Amino acid sequence: MSKALASAILQKGPPALSGKTITYGTAGFRANADMLECVMFRVGVVAALRSLQTHKMVGVMVTASHNPAADNGSKIVDQDGGMLVHEWEVFATRLANSTDEADMSSTIDSFYPDFNSQAAGGSATVVLGRDTRVSSPKLAELVKQGILTCGDRGGGVCRWHDTCGGEGAKVVDLGIVTTPQVHWAVLRANQKGDGQVPPLQGYYEEHAQALKVLLGSKQTNVKFHVDCANGVGAKAVEEMNKTLSEHSIGFSLVPFNVGDGDPELLNEGCGAEHVQKSRKLPSGVPASGGNDKFASFDGDADRVVVWYKKDSNLVLLDGDKIAALFSVYLCHLLDASKLKLSLGIVQTAYANGSSTSFMSSVLAKHKENVTGEVSCVATGVKHLHHQALHYDIGVYFEANGHGTVIFSDSARSKIEERSRGGDAAAQTLHAFASLINPAIGDALSDLLAVMVVLEVEGISLEQWAGYYEDLPSIMTKVLVKDRNAIKTTKDEQRVTEPKELQDAVDAAVSKVEQGRCFVRPSGTEDCVRVYAEAGKQETANKLAEDVGTDITFPSL
Numbered sequence: 271m272s273k274a275l276a277s278a279i280l281q282k283g284p285p286a287l288s289g290k291t292i293t294y295g296t297a298g299f300r301a302n303a304d305m306l307e308c309v310m311f312r313v314g315v316v317a318a319l320r321s322l323q324t325h326k327m328v329g330v331m332v333t334a335s336h337n338p339a340a341d342n343g344s345k346i347v348d349q350d351g352g353m354l355v356h357e358w359e360v361f362a363t364r365l366a367n368s369t370d371e372a373d374m375s376s377t378i379d380s381f382y383p384d385f386n387s388q389a390a391g392g393s394a395t396v397v398l399g400r401d402t403r404v405s406s407p408k409l410a411e412l413v414k415q416g417i418l419t420c421g422d423r424g425g426g427v428c429r430w431h432d433t434c435g436g437e438g439a440k441v442v443d444l445g446i447v448t449t450p451q452v453h454w455a456v457l458r459a460n461q462k463g464d465g466q467v468p469p470l471q472g473y474y475e476e477h478a479q480a481l482k483v484l485l486g487s488k489q490t491n492v493k494f495h496v497d498c499a500n501g502v503g504a505k506a507v508e509e510m511n512k513t514l515s516e517h518s519i520g521f522s523l524v525p526f527n528v529g530d531g532d533p534e535l536l537n538e539g540c541g542a543e544h545v546q547k548s549r550k551l552p553s554g555v556p557a558s559g560g561n562d563k564f565a566s567f568d569g570d571a572d573r574v575v576v577w578y579k580k581d582s583n584l585v586l587l588d589g590d591k592i593a594a595l596f597s598v599y600l601c602h603l604l605d606a607s608k609l610k611l612s613l614g615i616v617q618t619a620y621a622n623g624s625s626t627s628f629m630s631s632v633l634a635k636h637k638e639n640v641t642g643e644v645s646c647v648a649t650g651v652k653h654l655h656h657q658a659l660h661y662d663i664g665v666y667f668e669a670n671g672h673g674t675v676i677f678s679d680s681a682r683s684k685i686e687e688r689s690r691g692g693d694a695a696a697q698t699l700h701a702f703a704s705l706i707n708p709a710i711g712d713a714l715s716d717l718l719a720v721m722v723v724l725e726v727e728g729i730s731l732e733q734w735a736g737y738y739e740d741l742p743s744i745m746t747k748v749l750v751k752d753r754n755a756i757k758t759t760k761d762e763q764r765v766t767e768p769k770e771l772q773d774a775v776d777a778a779v780s781k782v783e784q785g786r787c788f789v790r791p792s793g794t795e796d797c798v799r800v801y802a803e804a805g806k807q808e809t810a811n812k813l814a815e816d817v818g819t820d821i822t823f824p825s826l
């Protein structure tokens with residue numbers, strides 16, 4: 271099989287990577303769209319092989335999320351609805367870069383010696399979605415071709431089908447959707463296990479049903495303006511509004527930056543990445559009253575940040591603040607229900623120091639009924655999700671707004687059992703678990719969860735912002751020849767190579783009151799990121815600048 275498959279892949283030509291290596295990074299493959307044609311075909315192959323191996327559906331989303339319009343990429347959704355397991359990321363990287371038939375064939379054989387027996391009797395089904403980029407339809411088509419190649423009996427590629435008599439490989443094309451919707455579709459399809467992908471209306475209905483329970487008899491009229499980054503979020507917001515209104519739920523999402531017009535405007539001066547990094551208003555803000563509430567999604571709607579205007583400045587409620595809001599809410603419910611569940615709060619090194627202290631003090635306050643901890647892992651939701659699985663309830667958010675809340679199976683059963691017995695707090699926990707996307711960070715789910723928590727708890731945006739005051743911080747980008755020459759510790763707080771770089775960072779930090787700074791290579795952009803935090807904004811800025819200037823080592 272591997273030889274026939276390798277030959278079919280190479281018929282598409284070698285990857286046009288201009289001598290560079292492409293890596294399955296923080297969130298999949300990402301590069302300028304022109305470099306991706308062969309890579310995307312191979313992504314289709316990887317997804318189909320993963321589906322064959324697991325006998326479950328998997329997904330592919332064609333998107334470069336927060337990156338500029340000229341970039342594109344792909345995120346592979348694993349059979350549990352989450353991000354692709356690490357082992358397969360390594361395989362995907364090897365396959366994407368291979369230029370030689372023998373090498374490719376041995377890559378396939380050596381990674382999966384038992385593949386034929388594992389795949390026997392199965393067929394591949396891949397759920398495909400894409401964002402609004404100009405390059406996306408063509409790249410999605412190439413993914414499709416890669417998937418179908420794995421089911422091609424005529425070419426002799428699909429050897430295991432000699433015995434299984436299955437359909438080979440199948441694509442379920444969802445068209446333009448958000449990334450979390452592809453995750454949701456894969457998760458729900460595999461949970462049902464009838465080989466069908468549920469219609470997306472089910473996604474909107476699930477949210478509406480959960481909101482109805484959470485709101486109870488409360489009459490509401492809550493409006494949020496939603497900056498859709500000129501990306502896919504606009505369509506999902508529109509559909510969600512229809513479902514909300516069909517169910518007479520008094521929540522309305524008023525979209526702006528909806529992407530009609532120039533495709534180059536995707537993420538440009540707007541969206542979650544712009545708002546969170548620059549702390550500036552996005553373009554296109556509608557004229558509005560002083561008390562208006564806003565949220566910004568990123569280009570593929572898997573991240574959200576909330577904000578409001580104060581004296582024409584922006585007050586940001588980022589991923590850390592969303593995690594704080596949910597953690598306080600969940601602790602109250604756990605106190606009330608006495609379910610004795612563990613609650614883990616997972617952050618990355620970018621979490622503001624004040625948020626970590628706040629979250630630790632919340633857990634300490636509720637220690638009688640909640641066992642919990644705050645932990646720090648590497649950037650990328652895959653790392654946060656993995657860590658969050660260690661708890662009954664895992665709240666994980668990156669400061670950039672990427673995250674969700676997950677409930678373990680045993681926590682779900684305990685909550686359900688208590689809830690059937692009529693316990694109000696358990697019923698609320700159950701509905702909250704049904705509202706929030708269990709597979710991955712989802713801008714729309716998260717925003718609805720924020721809205722409902724604020725509404726039922728009677729918390730204003732100002733009160734929420736006052737949970738704690740962020741330490742002044744800044745994130746900058748530095749361009750280097752080879753960002754991958756920088757290696758860090760697992761939690762990315764320290765550089766291990768080149769050693770002199772960490773010495774320079776330490777020296778700069780030692781001069782600064784309440785200073786914290788770290789450096790890491792981006793996994794989605796060709797740059798090195800520098801994060802600095804200090805007692806004063808000017809000092810944080812200076813610290814980032816000093817460290818940025820220090821990144822001049824010959825190896826870089």
Ligand code: G16
Binds near residue numbers: 336649793
């Ligand atoms: C992706 C990841 C996020 C990560 C971000 C930046 O976001 O899903 O977890 O925080 O990239 O990563 P890096 O600093 O490695 O470039 P998105 O929204 O672009 O998919």
